[in-house]
Amino acid sequence: MLKHLKGIRFQFMRMELYIIYFSLLVISLIMFFTYSVLQPQWLTLQSIFLGLGLVVLIMTPVSLYVSFRKTKDLKERLQTFSVFLSTLSQGKYSARLLHYEKEDELDTIGSELNDLAKKLQDQVKSLQKLADEKSEYAQQAHLAATIEERQRLARDLHDAVSQQLFALSMMSQATVKLIDQKPEQAKGQVKEIADMALQAQNEMRALLLHLRPVHLTGEGLQAGLLSLIEELKKKCTLNFETDFDASVQVSQSKEEHLFRMIQEALSNILRHANAHKVVMKMKDHQDSIYIHISDDGEGFHSEEQLKNKTSYGLKTMKERCEEIGGTFRLKSKEGEGTYIDIRIPK
Template sequence: MNDRKTSNMVTRSMGEGILLSLIVGAVFLYMANTYGYIKPIPEWRAGLQFGAALFFLLVGLGATYGIYQSYRVKRRLELMRETLLMWEKGSPSRELPELGADEIGRLGEQLGRIGRKWEEQVSSLQRLSTNNAQLAEQARISAIVEERQRLARELHDAVSQQLFAISMTATAVGRTLEKDFAKAQRQVALIEEMSAVAQSEMRALLLHLRPVYLEGKHLEQGLRELIKELQVKVPIEIDFEMDSGIRLVKGIENHLFRIMQEAMSNTLRHAKATKMEIRIQQRSGLLRVMIRDNGIGFELDDKKQASYGLSTMQERINEIGGAIQYITAPGKGTRIEISVPVMNEESGRNENDG
């Protein structure tokens, strides 16, 4: 589609250039003939040859000029498009280059002003997030109570129901064991399956029995402790890598910690995965987080967004001016990609911008 649009633009520019050169040539010939600078050509064949040569010369010049103009316009539009793509990926530090003084240049200046305002808003969001983290510390007791109430509801809704079903099925096994041994075997298999589900639910809930905040630790330290605790309880392989030297404001660290905690919980409760991969990198003022598992995946719909806490994760990432993307399908595992612009608290600019 882009190649077709580019071809159309080049063709249109060539046509406009040829038309312009023919008009200029015709005006020039008319003026030269009017003031006697051109002598009549007695031979009609020689006149025809001269006219054809002049025509093709003008067409060639017009086509060359049109191609040159289309290349200039295309190059400036590509620079604008590359910058807008970087903005879309969450890197507002990329500034539009100088695009000239024509309409495209003025459009670039206006987009540059919009980009600077957006960068200021992202910086304000992150400072606000840090302030919110400090205020939330004062409300820590109420947050813990609320978390315990939520866990109690999940225990009742998920684990308690599973245990009740296991109890009822176990009672049925005792009644059918002597009458129908095959049916009793199926009931025992069902009990094993329900026990595994209940165990996964319990592990996920235990994962949430963590401090509400990182309690003075940096993100890497908190995540490594969380992963270590998880691997003690769950037979899952976790490959974790984080660039050294990453230092984030407290508001971003708290939100990222809770987002990754929720992602791990989802993997335990729903994915049936045996391996998880976590990568955290910082490049050119942009923090990138990738979380991937080899589980069963799922269809991304409104019901799953509610039950998997995806909307909560989206809200948290919005609060720090980032972007999050879910890539999943049944049987294909799940991949979560997060990008957050890393701002300097004092200047409001990206940390790597200097």
Template sequence: MTTRGKVLLATTLLPLLSTVTFIVWMHLIAGQNLWGEVIITGIWVMVGFGVGYTVTQPFLRRLYNLEEAAALIAAGRLQHRIERVDEGDEISRIGRQFNLMAVQIEEQVKTLRKLAEENRLLASEAEQLAAVHERQRLARELHDSVSQQLFALAMLTSSALKQEQQKSEALPDTLHQIAGIANAAQREMRALLLHLRPVELEGRRFDEAASSFLSAIADRHNLKCTFTDKTDVHVEPAVEEQLFRILQEAVSNVLKHAEASTIQVIWEQSGTTWKLTIMDDGVGIPESDNGGDSYGMQMMRERALALGGRCDFWRPARGTAVEIQIPMIDGGESGE
């Protein structure tokens, strides 16, 4: 039964039926003729129904307005308001509260849109600042490494030309120095190009992206790269992103400084800790480096700390080893 029918029944029919039942019962007890009373009672029932219908219609229309307003608000018509809320009865009070709620919802939506626009602008500014920071870093590395190496090459080449004219016995040593500096500059440029053309995760898991990245490094730089995966869990996307950046930075350091022929990467799970180990067979970090004071090593350490983990450097029998340990949250996610 609809609300309208229930209201009509409650306001007209039920009281009248109770009255009729009482009259019939009294006449049955007295043994009197009921037809006259039944006709009069029927007339009163019709009159009562009409009066009840007329009285309840305005209330039903106002209830319908409440229902319509709720549907419109739910559909996104946040500017809709209920009219006739100043009559002082319960429906008016409900209408006023509904209008206040609609105003609050509209203001909250405006605030959310404003925050979304501010977040967009902040993200754009952050992206621009990151690009500026990266350009400054690359410019600094070019100045500190390749630029100085090119200057040294120019000086040594001029010296070699003079030595050749003078038939100097020092010419072979000078040419060896030129070749060494040229190779070092080439390694620096390869590492810088790795930063200029970074490989992205592109929706892949860390193990997939790391294996693909090392295969590309092996083909491009004539290195033997191996990737060993000993995990059975999936890593959160934020952790995967930082670990992949750490791997890129470590490989970049190998290309620039290590003069290595192999890179070995092990990705494993140790208890409730993820562990990423990167080893090469190059010249190793200098003893004066204090376990990782270079810019690239500081970047790796900061990324690990941002994940609540740690990044350690040491010298094995040959080359350099980097170990990153990241604690799991709730034991990680199952590979299934």
């Protein structure tokens, strides 16, 4: 209640009362001066107080009613500006304000806000055009980087899986010799061999997950995401709940950016969230594509993670989203899971 009394509408009402009471003060001073100095017969103290009292009783409710009615239009127009700015902050740059044709200061502000929205919309289109051009260059660079990527994978295989397989081979040979002589010790080594084999298998799965192509190879964003989810279902115990609009259509560069952002989000869930369920939605709104990803995992302090210099994954997702003119929102709290909302203009 007190918050509403501080609004601009009630400020105008208070200003009207200030004007009335100040005017009454001036009138009362004049009347008392006339009564005490000029002393006309028609002016008495009773008539002065009666006149002032009638003015206060009549003018106070009248001024409050008139100012309340007159400021209704002003309040509605200011609320319209607030809703419009909130709409722009959500990435809906195609929204426009209606003109009131009053040619006052607020109408001028409305025209300038419409110009600002148009400029933002044009800038988003320019960013998307640059992203398309960047995608073409990225495809050419992808071919040039194939040899380097193969060398890196060869090093990773040698450093991780190859060494573990070599250790497995050596330990299994030693275990064979101990089976008859020291069966209990051989049994313990067999358990170690099983653990090492499982670790090697997890390392190989991680490498295969990173081997997924950056480009969707023409299969489309939804098909690529469903394929990725099916692949993850075979490798982990997560339950996936998906809701994709079949009408979603975006350019190739946007598909690649969105796929990489979602891939990074799922990777974070697998590595850190310790979750049981993942919800993923992709909706086609009038002028934007909306994507929601949430999990029921452990959660974290989202503001601290975004400020943390080592949180490359989250920062990369946010940068990728902004690169194509979108908005990226992350909400998380310890013990309450994580929620990611992505909105990309068409």
